[in-house]
Amino acid sequence: DKPRVAFIGLGNMGGPMAANLVGAGYAVTGFDPSPAAASTAAEAGVTLAGSASAAAQDAQVVITMLPSGKHVLDVYEGRSGDAPVLAAAAPGALLVDCSTIAVDDARAAADAARAAGHRAVDAPVSGGVGGATAGTLTFMVGAADADLEAVRAVLEPMAGRVVHCGDSGAGQAAKICNNMILGISMIAVSEAFVLGERLGLTHQALFDVASTASGQCWSLTTNCPVPGPVPTSPANRDYAPGFASPLMAKDLGLAMTAAETTHTGTRMGELAAAIYREFASGDGAALDFSAIIGAIRDEQNE
């Protein structure tokens, strides 16, 4: 018998994820305060509840897909006028947070869940709305070994890959470390293309060299920031995301919070975080993160 699932946060990611659980035969009760998000999920077969705690009532699995750590902790502990989800869920429930949140918040959420007698898992994702819809997300899982089998079973309908990264917080740690590489490497690739332009080098020539040489990376060979060499990259469709710049800015911000609390020197990460923060609050607000090449092109080194 499949466990009953509560799904809290039915937005761009949570909506299609919940729909894939329904498609796999799970009974899913969901909540989202946004009427638009809720009704889209209802059309996909999610049973709507009037609050997060009502959705979680007697649920054996509670999945959250929320904007930030504060949202997750508020929902778990009932700090936004609603009853605590942790009190409503069935005893020993599996609490799976798929949101991207600070490592410290993930550990605090797991501690609170365990103190309430539940099993806690952080399982942030990569793959974006496309992966959520197709059921091919990569889940980065922080969980106790004993819970892994149950976690894999419930994530399977939404997943392409499930990687066990360690205990609570390790999934979030893996996510922000990966995305710090991504943010820095996209800036590096973009600066190289702009410098190449000024040196009279064609995009294709630089691509042909770097994509098969030591400059090779995902930012170049999959999400190439100039149109042409990789026809499927966002640059070929006016930088429609893809992975939107504000989400990159958010993830780099979380990485810098973690760098601060662990006293880690991350100079490139800090620079990338500042560059994306500025871009995301201006021209880049609705664009893929590879559109950063436009900001770099505009910048003159006097």
Ligand code: NAD
């Ligand atoms: P979104 O804003 O579309 O969805 C979040 C939803 O949470 C909204 O519908 C909002 O109404 C709802 N919500 C807010 N407070 C709530 C509450 N108390 N109870 C229930 N629902 C509540 O965001 P999204 O794109 O779906 O992202 C969700 C999370 O996934 C974020 O942490 C984001 O960083 C992460 N993420 C997003 C992507 C992406 O490409 N969109 C990729 C990977 C990870």
